[in-house]
Structure formats: structure tokens, C-alpha cells
Amino acid sequence: MSLLIDRGGPIADPWVRVQRDEPLPDGPAIVDPDRLAGLDHAPLGVHLPNTADAAALASEFSRLALISIDFPAFNDGRGFSIARRLRELGYTGRLRAAGPVIADQFAYLLECGFDEVEIPDALAARQPAEHWLAAIARAGHAYQRGRTGARASILDARSADHG
Amino acid sequence: MAKAFIPSVLAANDLVEGDSVYLGTDTWVREIARAAVATTPAEAEALAARGVAAERANLVVGAYAVEVNLAGGTPWPIARREQIKASRATTIPVGPAALLDVAA
Amino acid sequence: MYRYDEFDAGFVRARVAEFRDQVGRRLAGSLTEDEFKPLRLMNGLYLQLHAYMLRVAIPYGTLSSRQMRMLAEIAERWDRGYGHFTTRQNIQFNWPKLRDVPDILDALASVEMHAIQTSGNCIRNTTSDPLAGVAPDEIEDPRVTCELIRQWSSLHPEFTFLGRKFKIAVSAAEEDRAAVATHDIGLYIVRNDAGEVGYRVLVGGGQGRTPMLAKELRAFLPKADLLPYLEAALRVYNLHGRRDNKFKARIKILVHELGIEEYRRQVEEEFARLDRAAIAAPEAEVARIAAYFAPAPLPARPAEDAGFERALKADPAFAAWVGQNTHPHRVPGYRAVTVSLKPVGGVPGDATAEQMRVLADLAEAHSGAELRVTHEQNIVLPSVGLGDLPKVFRGLAGVGLDAPNRGLVTDIIACPGLDYCALATARSIPVAQAISRRFGDPRRQAEIGPLAIKISGCINACGHHHVGHIGILGIDKAGVESYQITLGGHAGADASLGERTGPGFAFDEVPGVIETLVDRYLELRTSRRETFLQTYRRVGMEPFREALYEPAH
Structure with a gap:
């Protein structure tokens, strides 16, 4: 089991992750990328390994309501760049980080374009939703520009100061 | 023929202080001379289990077994790295990290 | 030198508060050691053989007298009275307690310093020429670029969990005093045929078990493109660098395995796709930073100084030290002084709290209250008037820092x-x-x-x-x-x-x-x-x- 959290706190997960050969449920379903071709289902989501090429998925964006990116470990940061690329390529649907990411990464995840995190229960037991909300509450400012989601840009704030 | 068992002690670092520590009979101690020595595989396993429990209890970090020589009456590490650790030789301010040809 | 504004100060304070909270959660058990370790490393805290070790960033090797005094105070109050200057222009304290580290970070923040990203698989302290700003052979002060990179790389949301550490060096001089070719990314500030200043970008250098010299990625990068280009270079590395083997995870291996041409193709493709204007630093921001590094107005001095000449003749030890440990300065009548932290039989790079204070005082009295740390583990007083050199030499000799051995066999x-x-x-x-x-x-x-x-x-x-x-x-x-x-x-x-x-x-x-x-x-x-x-x-x-x-x- 797992816990789903977005910037507002814990949320219900309407999505069903469909294993390789299982039949599709009626509601929102997340499938593996190799099952996408010719699949007629809505709402449709896909779960990507963190070795996936975001650009290869661009033609499918319009029928994907959710993309979930696998984080095999919190310190494997490839998913951050995949998310960023998906957003730059024009994906506007929901973006999920799935795996044992930690609360201290929440601001970075949001800034790279993620909307929500799906964490295993054992981790959620140690790092409940309050930790995640506290993490973004104290995140403060960031130096980078061109990213929204959690921290305001110091460089943009300085530009505003300069008038 | 089975390899002869080399006696060992259990080393770790104190979580809060960071100091290198050894598992004694009851508590974690700073001096290797006061460490509990495992002289059989079963005793080594028992020490290791106490180490795992102490890590879970957030007392120490990174517990591992250190092979020791008992010839001097108290345990002294065999490996150079562990000798340096046990001797705390660099604790001298701006230490000449003294040449450690330890005769202990 | 650069001074924090309210945003920089707030950023560092927030980071200290966050680390204090992380330490609290670690002691309470809500963070495991496996989870805590990369977080403490990103704040410069290692667990070493004997104890914790805290590595404090000295951005591009520049620090003020006030900051040096704080390092001395930290050494005395929370450590064992000394610190160790490293080959990456940082300082390490070898004996801090975990519970004291948040207080040490607070003390550092009070003098505009931090330990952010001095370890961990992220972008480390950007290093540079210890003679930046005073060398006669430089195109411009490389520290403006370094400070831009320092800010851009601090807690970058995308590049804080890379496959391995990532080191950047910048040099703007003819003579490379920053070992640029042994860095993950090396930047030479150059002038192109049109007379414009930009960057020659190298990639894939490094030491370790597979030493490699960096290869040229771009012969000329316009200055305005610096941050977007770095972003593209880092993204290709983050996505494709190896993660299966720690010893093959540096960018040098990726560049070696892909070939520089293919790596370059991917970076340029990424760079073309990025919204450059949204990522680059605004011109006003670059100008704001550059203003801090405008050459200090040094009082005019004669190119020759009678007292200095007399001291050279009278004291062979002084003459030997001047010959070996001082460098030409862009302003006549001044020298840059290397203070050797390599006394005969000493520990290379170590300095006691007393020595740090003397260095701070000498810099304040004779070198614009500024000091530099070199990758050779020495200290530089960047702007000393010729007439002040005898006093500086005597001051250094008083604490055993007068070794006339810069670049010699004992400067190890x-x-x-x-x-x-x-x-x-x-x-x-x-x-x-x-x-x-x-x-x-x-x-x-x-x-x-x-x-x-x-x-x-x-x-x-x-x-x-x-x-x-x-x-x-x-x-x-x-x-x-x-x-x-x-x-x-x-x-x-x-x-x-x-x-x-x-x-x-x-x-x-x-x-x-x-x-x-x-x-x-x-x-x-x-x-x-x-x-x-x-x-x-x-x-x-x-x-x-x-x-x-x-x-x-």
C-alpha cells in the first residue's frame, strides 16, 4: 500500500496501477508504456521507468491524464530531469513521483513539475503528511529561474527590486 | 579445514558525538581495551546483533567487526586503519600524526 | 568581494533551520541513517574515521578577515583549535559533534558563510584562481562567473541528487592556476576574434581511479548563455550518467563512453530546446554581482620602495621569501603574497586558530581585509604594498608561517x-x-x-x-x-x-x-x-x- 500526497496534503488515489497482463478496470488506469499503443481507455495514465526517454512519449500527451515516474531510490535523481523535460515538451497533465522519495525533496519535486508523490507505507509511517507540508512551508526561496511550484526565485525578486 | 576464527570486537561511531566507540560488556566505550571480545563465531554474531539493535535505537552508526590481536592482554586491532582509529593518534592539536609503529 | 543581500542571508538561514530540523528528526528516528546521510553530506557533514568532519565552503577561495576570525572561533569553540584547508579551497574541521553542527552553521551564517553542497552527489564549491582580481594576466575577474554559478547551483531542484559529485572550476588568466582541466566542467574565460568575452567550455576531467583531462565541449560560449548551457550539460549527465557503479559515475566516464562528439550533440540539442531567457541570469543581476568585484581602488604607490629595498639587502631570509612567495600584481608597487601552510615537518594545509587570527589581522592591516585559499592548500594575501612586506613577513614568522617554499619540494x-x-x-x-x-x-x-x-x-x-x-x-x-x-x-x-x-x-x-x-x-x-x-x-x-x-x- 502507499500514501499519495500533493501540496495540500494527503489525497485519495483514484488510479489503479495495472500490472503487465491484467485486464483494465473501468476507472482511471495506469499502464506500462509498452501497453499504450492502440489502447482505448480513459482516463489513462502511464508509469515510466527512470530510464525512459521523455521525448518518445510526446505524441501521446493528449490522451494521458497522468504520468507516473518511478523513483527506485530517493537518491536516484534521474526522475527530476525526466519530469522537467516532460513539462518543457508541453505535457500539462498530472505528474506523479512514485517510490521512496523523502519529504526533504518535496520542494524540488514540485519545482521540476511533479504534482504529487506516491510513497510506500513504511516510509509514510516515519514521514507522515505533516512532514511533507512542513518541508514546503520552510523551503523559502530558490536561486534558479524558470521554475515554479514551491520556492520563489531570488533572481526574479531582485529584478523586481531593481524595478 | 575451517579457517581459524580471529577474535574481534565491535566498532561504531556514536550518533550524537561522532566519536569512535566499541561495544563493551554493558555499554559502548571509548577505549578498545574495554571492548567485549568475541572469541567464537557465535559470540561475534551476538555482538553484531547488539550492534544492529543499537543502530535501530539511534545510539550508534555503522557498526562493524574489527579483528584483534590478544597477545598484549587487551585487544588491539590487526589492521593499520583500525590501529590508527583505536589509538586516536590525531587528537593532538595540529597534530603531527605521529608515526604509528604501535607496540601495543 | 561579494556581500550577501537579504535574499542570500535568508537562504542560508533557512538552510540552517532546515538542517537543525533534520538533525532533530534523525535523533528522533523519523529519518534513518541512510536517509540522513545524503542530507548531512549536502551540508558538508561527513562521518570519518574518528569523528564527524565538517567541510565549510570558501566560495572560489575568497574570504574576509572577519570570516577568517570566525573560522578561528569555530576551531576553538567547537573543535580542537585548528582547521585544515583543502585542495578545493574549503576548510575542514575534524572533530565537531552532531548536536553542535546547527550552531556552527549559524555562526557561519552570521559571517555570510555556509557548508552547503561541500559534499554529496551535487554541484560542489566552484573553484578559481587564487590571484583572481589581482593577476596581471587575466581578462576579467573570474569570481563574477563563480558567484553566478554558486547561486545557480545552490539547491538546484533538478541537480541535487546526481549520480556523483560535480566540480566546476573557472580561470580567466593566461596561466591556469585553478587546474581547470581536471574538473567535471572547466571554464576558461576567453576573448574571441570579434573581441567579445565568453567561455571556452571543457568537460569530463577528473582524477580518482580513472584520471582524465577534460575535453573541449564548446570553443566559445557567449556569456549570457552560461547558466542555460550548464543546465543542458548537467541534464544530459543526470539522465545518462552511469548509476550502476560508483566508480564509473562521474561525467568523465559518460563523456568517454559516448565520445565527446555525441555528448556535445546531446547537450546542444538540449540547450536548443531550453527556454534560455527563462533560465539565464538577468543582465542587471550579473551587473549587480560584478560591482562587488570591481577592482578595489588601491592607494597609488611608487613602483619601488626604499624601505623594501633596504630590507631585501639586510635580511637574506626576507629576500628568499619575497623571491619565492610573492607574485606580480596588476597595480605597480603591490605584490600578492602566498603564505605557505607547509612549514617543514608540518601537516600540509593545517592552521591553528592563532595562525588564522594572525592571518586575518595581517590581511586587515595590509591587504584590504581579504584572503584567498589556494588549491595547493596555502593562503594568499592578494594586495600587499611593497613597503608593508617586511611587516607582513615578521608577522607571519611570529606564528611559523614564513616558510619560503611556495612551489618547491616541501610545498606538498x-x-x-x-x-x-x-x-x-x-x-x-x-x-x-x-x-x-x-x-x-x-x-x-x-x-x-x-x-x-x-x-x-x-x-x-x-x-x-x-x-x-x-x-x-x-x-x-x-x-x-x-x-x-x-x-x-x-x-x-x-x-x-x-x-x-x-x-x-x-x-x-x-x-x-x-x-x-x-x-x-x-x-x-x-x-x-x-x-x-x-x-x-x-x-x-x-x-x-x-x-x-x-x-x-
């Missing part, structure tokens, strides 16, 4: 090695001390001339042995320390990697081995003007190998 780079480091496989500090004592006579050092000895206590090469004229690598051979020797490495603009002489030597043999190599060089050199490196490049390995392994020669 050494990593902490087995005496401190959890990764080390052999001692390096005692090896450096023994060699230093063997060559302690200053006349002998001067006779030998420029010679860079660099010692690493394990294959990770923190002591830069690959680029030592003589490199020494300590390894563990079946429980015994063994030292491999390399010759011909060099870290300057004409960088080269050293070549191994042959089988290694025992701990006690190393000083004798170095002496044999030096004696052979003295026999081989065509004149006193031919340095060890030049001689080696002319004659090659064989005569040295013979001297070491066929002593009947």
Missing part, C-alpha cells in the same frame, strides 16, 4: 589520508612530513627549484597525485601500506597525467625514493633553469626508473 599537497579519512587506504600526512623534513634545508630546496609533490592516501586522489610532478599514491596491499610513484603529472594549462614508475614502495622507503628521484634529476638537468618537469618531459621515464629499480646504475 596531501590529503588527510588514513589519519582522518574513512575512505583512505594509507597514511599521507606522515609521508608528507617525512619528505618535508628530508628536504628541510631551504638552500637545498632552492637549488632543486620548482617541484610539485602530491600525495593521495587512496585511489580517490584527493591529494591530486595524478598531476604531481612526483605523485605518490598510498594503497593497501594485503594489510600493508604501499606507495606507488608517478612522474610527469602537471596541473597547469599544459596539464598532463603522471606515469607510474613501477612497483610500489614501503612507507619507510618513500623519503629515500623521492631523494633518489631528485638526485637523478639534478644529474640530468641541462642547467638550473631546467625544472624537474621539463627534464622529465625531455628525457622520459627510463633514467628515473633505472635510478629507482636498478641502483647499481
Whole structure:
């Protein structure tokens, strides 16, 4: 089991992750990328390994309501760049980080374009939703520009100061 | 023929202080001379289990077994790295990290 | 130098508060050690052989007298009265307690310093020329670029969990004093044919177990494109760098495996796709930072100084020190002074709290209250008037910092090695001390001339042995320390990697081995003007190998 959290706190997960050969449920379903071709289902989501090429998925964006990116470990940061690329390529649907990411990464995840995190229960037991909300509450400012989601840009704030 | 068992002690670092520590009979101690020595595989396993429990209890970090020589009456590490650790030789301010040809 | 504004100050304070909270959660158990470790590393906190070690960033090696005094205070209050300046222009404290670290970080924040990203698999402290801003041979002050990179790389949301650490160096001078070619990304500030200033970008350099010199990624990058281009280069690395093997995870391996052409193609493709305007620093911001590095208005001084000339004639020790440890300055009548942290028999790079305070005072009185840390583990007072040099020399001599050995055989780079480091496989500090004592006579050092000895206590090469004229690598051979020797490495603009002489030597043999190599060089050199490196490049390995392994020669 797992816990789903977005910037507002814990949320219900309407999505069903469909294993390789299982039949599709009626509601929102997340499938593996190799099952996408010719699949007629809505709402449709896909779960990507963190070795996936975001650009290869661009033609499918319009029928994907959710993309979930696998984080095999919190310190494997490839998913951050995949998310960023998906957003730059024009994906506007929901973006999920799935795996044992930690609360201290929440601001970075949001800034790279993620909307929500799906964490295993054992981790959620140690790092409940309050930790995640506290993490973004104290995140403060960031130096980078061109990213929204959690921290305001110091460089943009300085530009505003300069008038 | 089975390899002869080399006696060992259990080393770790104190979580809060960071100091290198050894598992004694009851508590974690700073001096290797006061460490509990495992002289059989079963005793080594028992020490290791106490180490795992102490890590879970957030007392120490990174517990591992250190092979020791008992010839001097108290345990002294065999490996150079562990000798340096046990001797705390660099604790001298701006230490000449003294040449450690330890005769202990 | 750069000063924090309210945003910088707030950023660092928030980071300290976050770390205080993380320490609290670690002690309470809501963070496991596995989870806490990368977080503490990103705040510069290691767990070493004996204790925790805190590595404090000295951005591009520049610090003020006020900051140096705070380092002294930290050494006394929370450590054991000394600190260790590193090859990446940082300082390490070897004995802090975990519970004290948030307070130490608060103390650092009060003088605009931090330990952010001094460790961990993220972008580390950007290093630069210790003579930045005062060297006569530079195009512009490279620290403006360094500060831009420092800010951009701090807690970058995308690049804080890379496959491995990532080091950037910047140089703007003809002479490369920042070892640019041994960095993950190296930037040379250059002028193109049209007279515009921009960057020559190198990628994929590094030391460690697979030493490589960086390759050219871009011959000329316009200045405005710096941050978007770095973003593209880092993204390709983050996505495709190897994660299956820690020892193959640096960008040099990716560049090597893809080939520079393919890596370049991917970076340029990514760069073309990025919204450059949204990522680049606004012009006003670049100008704001540059203003902090505008050359300080130094009082005009005559190019010659009578008192200085008298002291040179009267005191041979002073004259030797001036000859060896001072450098030309862009302003006539001034010198940049290298303060050697390599007294004979000392620990390379170590300084006591008292020495730090004296350095701070001397900098305040004679060098615009500014100091630099060099990657050779020395300190620089960047702008000292000729007439002040005798006073500075006396002040340094009073605390044992007057060694006239910059660039000589006793100016040894050494990593902490087995005496401190959890990764080390052999001692390096005692090896450096023994060699230093063997060559302690200053006349002998001067006779030998420029010679860079660099010692690493394990294959990770923190002591830069690959680029030592003589490199020494300590390894563990079946429980015994063994030292491999390399010759011909060099870290300057004409960088080269050293070549191994042959089988290694025992701990006690190393000083004798170095002496044999030096004696052979003295026999081989065509004149006193031919340095060890030049001689080696002319004659090659064989005569040295013979001297070491066929002593009947």
C-alpha cells in the first residue's frame, strides 16, 4: 500500500496501477508504456521507468491524464530531469513521483513539475503528511529561474527590486 | 579445514558525538581495551546483533567487526586503519600524526 | 568581494533551520541513517574515521578577515583549535559533534558563510584562481562567473541528487592556476576574434581511479548563455550518467563512453530546446554581482620602495621569501603574497586558530581585509604594498608561517589520508612530513627549484597525485601500506597525467625514493633553469626508473 500526497496534503488515489497482463478496470488506469499503443481507455495514465526517454512519449500527451515516474531510490535523481523535460515538451497533465522519495525533496519535486508523490507505507509511517507540508512551508526561496511550484526565485525578486 | 576464527570486537561511531566507540560488556566505550571480545563465531554474531539493535535505537552508526590481536592482554586491532582509529593518534592539536609503529 | 543581500542571508538561514530540523528528526528516528546521510553530506557533514568532519565552503577561495576570525572561533569553540584547508579551497574541521553542527552553521551564517553542497552527489564549491582580481594576466575577474554559478547551483531542484559529485572550476588568466582541466566542467574565460568575452567550455576531467583531462565541449560560449548551457550539460549527465557503479559515475566516464562528439550533440540539442531567457541570469543581476568585484581602488604607490629595498639587502631570509612567495600584481608597487601552510615537518594545509587570527589581522592591516585559499592548500594575501612586506613577513614568522617554499619540494599537497579519512587506504600526512623534513634545508630546496609533490592516501586522489610532478599514491596491499610513484603529472594549462614508475614502495622507503628521484634529476638537468618537469618531459621515464629499480646504475 502507499500514501499519495500533493501540496495540500494527503489525497485519495483514484488510479489503479495495472500490472503487465491484467485486464483494465473501468476507472482511471495506469499502464506500462509498452501497453499504450492502440489502447482505448480513459482516463489513462502511464508509469515510466527512470530510464525512459521523455521525448518518445510526446505524441501521446493528449490522451494521458497522468504520468507516473518511478523513483527506485530517493537518491536516484534521474526522475527530476525526466519530469522537467516532460513539462518543457508541453505535457500539462498530472505528474506523479512514485517510490521512496523523502519529504526533504518535496520542494524540488514540485519545482521540476511533479504534482504529487506516491510513497510506500513504511516510509509514510516515519514521514507522515505533516512532514511533507512542513518541508514546503520552510523551503523559502530558490536561486534558479524558470521554475515554479514551491520556492520563489531570488533572481526574479531582485529584478523586481531593481524595478 | 575451517579457517581459524580471529577474535574481534565491535566498532561504531556514536550518533550524537561522532566519536569512535566499541561495544563493551554493558555499554559502548571509548577505549578498545574495554571492548567485549568475541572469541567464537557465535559470540561475534551476538555482538553484531547488539550492534544492529543499537543502530535501530539511534545510539550508534555503522557498526562493524574489527579483528584483534590478544597477545598484549587487551585487544588491539590487526589492521593499520583500525590501529590508527583505536589509538586516536590525531587528537593532538595540529597534530603531527605521529608515526604509528604501535607496540601495543 | 561579494556581500550577501537579504535574499542570500535568508537562504542560508533557512538552510540552517532546515538542517537543525533534520538533525532533530534523525535523533528522533523519523529519518534513518541512510536517509540522513545524503542530507548531512549536502551540508558538508561527513562521518570519518574518528569523528564527524565538517567541510565549510570558501566560495572560489575568497574570504574576509572577519570570516577568517570566525573560522578561528569555530576551531576553538567547537573543535580542537585548528582547521585544515583543502585542495578545493574549503576548510575542514575534524572533530565537531552532531548536536553542535546547527550552531556552527549559524555562526557561519552570521559571517555570510555556509557548508552547503561541500559534499554529496551535487554541484560542489566552484573553484578559481587564487590571484583572481589581482593577476596581471587575466581578462576579467573570474569570481563574477563563480558567484553566478554558486547561486545557480545552490539547491538546484533538478541537480541535487546526481549520480556523483560535480566540480566546476573557472580561470580567466593566461596561466591556469585553478587546474581547470581536471574538473567535471572547466571554464576558461576567453576573448574571441570579434573581441567579445565568453567561455571556452571543457568537460569530463577528473582524477580518482580513472584520471582524465577534460575535453573541449564548446570553443566559445557567449556569456549570457552560461547558466542555460550548464543546465543542458548537467541534464544530459543526470539522465545518462552511469548509476550502476560508483566508480564509473562521474561525467568523465559518460563523456568517454559516448565520445565527446555525441555528448556535445546531446547537450546542444538540449540547450536548443531550453527556454534560455527563462533560465539565464538577468543582465542587471550579473551587473549587480560584478560591482562587488570591481577592482578595489588601491592607494597609488611608487613602483619601488626604499624601505623594501633596504630590507631585501639586510635580511637574506626576507629576500628568499619575497623571491619565492610573492607574485606580480596588476597595480605597480603591490605584490600578492602566498603564505605557505607547509612549514617543514608540518601537516600540509593545517592552521591553528592563532595562525588564522594572525592571518586575518595581517590581511586587515595590509591587504584590504581579504584572503584567498589556494588549491595547493596555502593562503594568499592578494594586495600587499611593497613597503608593508617586511611587516607582513615578521608577522607571519611570529606564528611559523614564513616558510619560503611556495612551489618547491616541501610545498606538498596531501590529503588527510588514513589519519582522518574513512575512505583512505594509507597514511599521507606522515609521508608528507617525512619528505618535508628530508628536504628541510631551504638552500637545498632552492637549488632543486620548482617541484610539485602530491600525495593521495587512496585511489580517490584527493591529494591530486595524478598531476604531481612526483605523485605518490598510498594503497593497501594485503594489510600493508604501499606507495606507488608517478612522474610527469602537471596541473597547469599544459596539464598532463603522471606515469607510474613501477612497483610500489614501503612507507619507510618513500623519503629515500623521492631523494633518489631528485638526485637523478639534478644529474640530468641541462642547467638550473631546467625544472624537474621539463627534464622529465625531455628525457622520459627510463633514467628515473633505472635510478629507482636498478641502483647499481
